[in-house]
Amino acid sequence: xxxxxxxxxxxxxxxxxxxxxxxxxxxxxxxxxxxxxxxxxxxxxxxxxxxxxxxxxxxxxxxxxxxxxxxxxxxxxxxxxxxxxxxxxxxxxxxxxxxxxxxxxxxxxxxxxxxxxxxxxxxxxxxxxxxxxxxxxxxxxxxxx
Amino acid sequence: xxxxxxxxxxxxxxxxxxxxxxxxxxxxxxxxxxxxxxxxxxxxxxxxxxxxxxxxxxxxxxxxxxxxxxxxxxxxxxxxxxxxxxxxxxxxxxxxxxxxxx
Numbered sequence: 001x002x003x004x005x006x007x008x009x010x011x012x013x014x015x016x017x018x019x020x021x022x023x024x025x026x027x028x029x030x031x032x033x034x035x036x037x038x039x040x041x042x043x044x045x046x047x048x049x050x051x052x053x054x055x056x057x058x059x060x061x062x063x064x065x066x067x068x069x070x071x072x073x074x075x076x077x078x079x080x081x082x083x084x085x086x087x088x089x090x091x092x093x094x095x096x097x098x099x100x101x102x103x104x105x106x107x108x109x110x111x112x113x114x115x116x117x118x119x120x121x122x123x124x125x126x127x128x129x130x131x132x133x134x135x136x137x138x139x140x141x142x143x144x145x
Numbered sequence: 146x147x148x149x150x151x152x153x154x155x156x157x158x159x160x161x162x163x164x165x166x167x168x169x170x171x172x173x174x175x176x177x178x179x180x181x182x183x184x185x186x187x188x189x190x191x192x193x194x195x196x197x198x199x200x201x202x203x204x205x206x207x208x209x210x211x212x213x214x215x216x217x218x219x220x221x222x223x224x225x226x227x228x229x230x231x232x233x234x235x236x237x238x239x240x241x242x243x244x245x246x247x
Contacts, residue, residue: 010200017204047206055205068197124211128200131218135225142233144226 008069014129019087021122027091038102043091189224196221
């Protein structure tokens with residue numbers, strides 16, 4: 001009963017999204033901290049690859065007999081490992097930027113853009129998660145809000 | 146006191162109760178309450194399903210119109226609240242009817 005409550009609908013999907021954006025925030029913050037570290041190469045987590053894995057899992061679940069219930073089954077890749085309790089991500093180094101003389105290929109604008117995008121995605125995911133839990137709470141209590 | 150206007154007439158309008166004879170159910174037009182309720186429950190369920198799918202599609206990047214996603218979700222939530230409130234009021238009415246002594 002309790003498992004079915006948390007394993008149905010978009011809750012597991014949103015959980016993964018928030019896990020991913022949380023991890024990516026750490027990576028981006030690390031990039032900012034090492035902006036002027038010699039020999040440092042900025043790293044990033046690929047949103048496209050994560051979404052590809054997520055899309056595959058969601059579509060696999062939709063193809064089953066219970067399209068809106070059940071665990072999402074992920075395939076681990078080199079970059080992402082999906083554990084039951086969290087997401088383990090390996091940031092990949094970016095090597096398309098200009099290499100500075102201190103062997104750091106930083107790109108401040110791009111880092112800032114990534115940070116802003118990631119923050120938006122994180123907030124949107126949290127907002128959605130909140131509304132899902134609110135709905136559950138409402139249904140359990142049987143009263144409004 | 147006499148009744149000059151003729152307003153008090155026990156045999157007018159109300160037919161006297163006859164024991165042992167069940168009252169005939171009045172004929173009603175249109176769909177019954179149960180049908181209306183079931184139709185609305187289905188509607189709310191569909192709205193919620195659509196909202197869930199919208200959330201999933203947004204998370205996987207299949208769609209990126211957050212306005213449409215939020216709209217679908219809010220509609221589903223409001224519809225669910227409406228349904229729940231109808232159910233609450235219905236249960237209140239039932240409780241009240243249950244209190245009537247016959």
